[in-house]
Amino acid sequence: MLAHAGAMPTQPYISPAMSRNRFRREKHRASETENVVAYHDRSSYALDAQLASLASAGDDAAFTTLVTRFQRAVFRWALTFGRDPDEAEDIAQEVFVRAHRQIGNYRSDGPLEAWLYRITRRTATQIRRTRKRRGRLALTPAARPARDVYTTDPGGRVDRERAATVIRELFSALPQRQREVFDLVDLQGLSPAEVAARTGMKPVSVRTNLFKARKAIRDSLLASHPAYQDLWR
Amino acid sequence: MNCHECLSELATGSLRDLTPDSAVMLHCVTCPYCGPLATALRDREYNAATVLNNLPPTSSPITVAETAAMVSRRRRLGKVAVFLTGAALVATFWISLFTTGLGRSVIGGGASSGPETETIPLSCLSPEKAAELVGPYLRSSGSSSKIYHVDKSRVAAITIHGTPHEIAQSSAVIQQFETNPNACQRPSIAEQIRQMQEELRKAGMDQPIPEPAPVSASTPVQAPAPVAAPAKTPGSRRE
Numbered sequence: 001m002l003a004h005a006g007a008m009p010t011q012p013y014i015s016p017a018m019s020r021n022r023f024r025r026e027k028h029r030a031s032e033t034e035n036v037v038a039y040h041d042r043s044s045y046a047l048d049a050q051l052a053s054l055a056s057a058g059d060d061a062a063f064t065t066l067v068t069r070f071q072r073a074v075f076r077w078a079l080t081f082g083r084d085p086d087e088a089e090d091i092a093q094e095v096f097v098r099a100h101r102q103i104g105n106y107r108s109d110g111p112l113e114a115w116l117y118r119i120t121r122r123t124a125t126q127i128r129r130t131r132k133r134r135g136r137l138a139l140t141p142a143a144r145p146a147r148d149v150y151t152t153d154p155g156g157r158v159d160r161e162r163a164a165t166v167i168r169e170l171f172s173a174l175p176q177r178q179r180e181v182f183d184l185v186d187l188q189g190l191s192p193a194e195v196a197a198r199t200g201m202k203p204v205s206v207r208t209n210l211f212k213a214r215k216a217i218r219d220s221l222l223a224s225h226p227a228y229q230d231l232w233r
Numbered sequence: 234m235n236c237h238e239c240l241s242e243l244a245t246g247s248l249r250d251l252t253p254d255s256a257v258m259l260h261c262v263t264c265p266y267c268g269p270l271a272t273a274l275r276d277r278e279y280n281a282a283t284v285l286n287n288l289p290p291t292s293s294p295i296t297v298a299e300t301a302a303m304v305s306r307r308r309r310l311g312k313v314a315v316f317l318t319g320a321a322l323v324a325t326f327w328i329s330l331f332t333t334g335l336g337r338s339v340i341g342g343g344a345s346s347g348p349e350t351e352t353i354p355l356s357c358l359s360p361e362k363a364a365e366l367v368g369p370y371l372r373s374s375g376s377s378s379k380i381y382h383v384d385k386s387r388v389a390a391i392t393i394h395g396t397p398h399e400i401a402q403s404s405a406v407i408q409q410f411e412t413n414p415n416a417c418q419r420p421s422i423a424e425q426i427r428q429m430q431e432e433l434r435k436a437g438m439d440q441p442i443p444e445p446a447p448v449s450a451s452t453p454v455q456a457p458a459p460v461a462a463p464a465k466t467p468g469s470r471r472e
Contacts (some may be wrong), residue, residue, distance in 0.1 A: 060302055067298040077288040089290060096301035101308065156291065163288045166281045186247065186281040211245045218244055221273055225266050227236040 049108035056104040063103070067096055073113065074120055080183040081124030084164035091127055092098065093122045114198050121199070125176070170217055177194075178213035181206055186214070238265045246330040248275045351400050352392040357411045363391045366410060367403035371395050 048069075054062035074095050078088035098119050106115055171179045184195045185206075192210065196203040222228050239260045251271070261268040290297075290310055330336035355363055371393065393403050 011450060060298070062405045063302060064295055064298040067301070068294040071290055071292075071294045071297060076286065077287075079288065085288060085291075092290060093292070093297060093300060096297055096302045097308070100305035128334050159284070159288055162284050166284050170281055183285075186249065186278060187285060189249065214245050218274055221270060221277070222244055223238060225236065225270055227242055228240060229265070230237065 045108075045111060048112035052103055052106045052108070052112060055100070056148070063100060066099075069118055070113070071096075074116055076188070077117060077120045078124060079163065079167065080174070080180055081121065082126070082167070083172075084167060085160040087127075091120065091124050094123050094127065098123060117198050118200075121180070174213055174216060177201075177205075178209045178216070181209040182213035182217065185210055236260075236267055238263060239264065240270075242385060243267070243271060243274060248278055251275075270331050348394060348396055349400060350392065350394045350402070352390050353404050353407055355389040355407070355411065356408065360389070360391050362410075366406055367391070367393065370402045370406065371399055 029147035051062045075092045082088040184190045190207045196206045234256045261271045
């Protein structure tokens, strides 16, 4: 590192990993725009509202279209709240069950995405509470059923295990608010104002939770710096 | 920028917004400690974002939608069933409350649960006998019931203080024995006179009344003797 710093003293430090990350980020943003609905478009609001209206009238095809549009987003949010991808799948399924029941209550004055996000959050909280209660009552921990993906798609299994590891490393020690805000801002790229609008928190609370989450997550790495102890003394 | 400022920025700042020409990154170029740290932090968060954002759900959306619709309809039916069951349960409870004796007693007991006082007239039984009869019904555990019967004045009645249930029970018992002549052992007239004399004697008025002397026509009527002060005889209180 010293040699590296001496070799390029005037150039900004860009490691090979960083340049690779930048490439990945741009690629990822491009893929995100393909998959996730762009909510800056007003016609998208209108389409969602129309689909919700049809689904509330009992049109199953409209509901299936809604699920197709939002399943990936809901699963992604559920990853933040769950312990692993399997639990996220359960949460996502439950979210759509509740969405089907309550779709008549959806008012078209806000984006459907925000409405679904609130359902996801509530569902995840309830499922976690229920599991905790059942865990206390059960004598032995219940074995998780094996998913089909583990037997049919080895690559998928690896991806899911990696995701579970990431969730465990990043989120397991964080309270739900901090985990949620960190994920939405730093991993999904939303602005604090957007997060505040979606979660119903105040922008100040979003920033506070974000700072706390960042500090908690980065502390373990930053502690290796010699000046770190002096900084927080 | 020194290491402290850089660490402070790295600890709470957004790593996404760090451009290569920012002060933090310029410091990281020259610092042998901050540079690798910044790289490690950015790598870790970017890898996490990549792993989580690119992980697809395994279930097909059509399956999810069909399952959601089916479960939702089933839960709706279940909710209706639970509501109807609850309504039936409540209706059964209220109907039983108004139709069964237990329910009526519960409702009636709630309306007048306080103790009452009642005087029961006696035609055959003496108040003492009546009190002995109803005593066990009134002396239940925790009861504040009492019997007030007039003994001295010989009024043929008994006064009971207790709950409506106790009073009803007592009057039923009294009525049962009032109609039974064997149970009535009220003293006869001669017995009553004897008792009165006994009481008078106890009170000091036990001297018999002197009988008047027989009056004959041949006996001349003597002039009455001059009134003298009567000699006091011990024991005579009557004037």
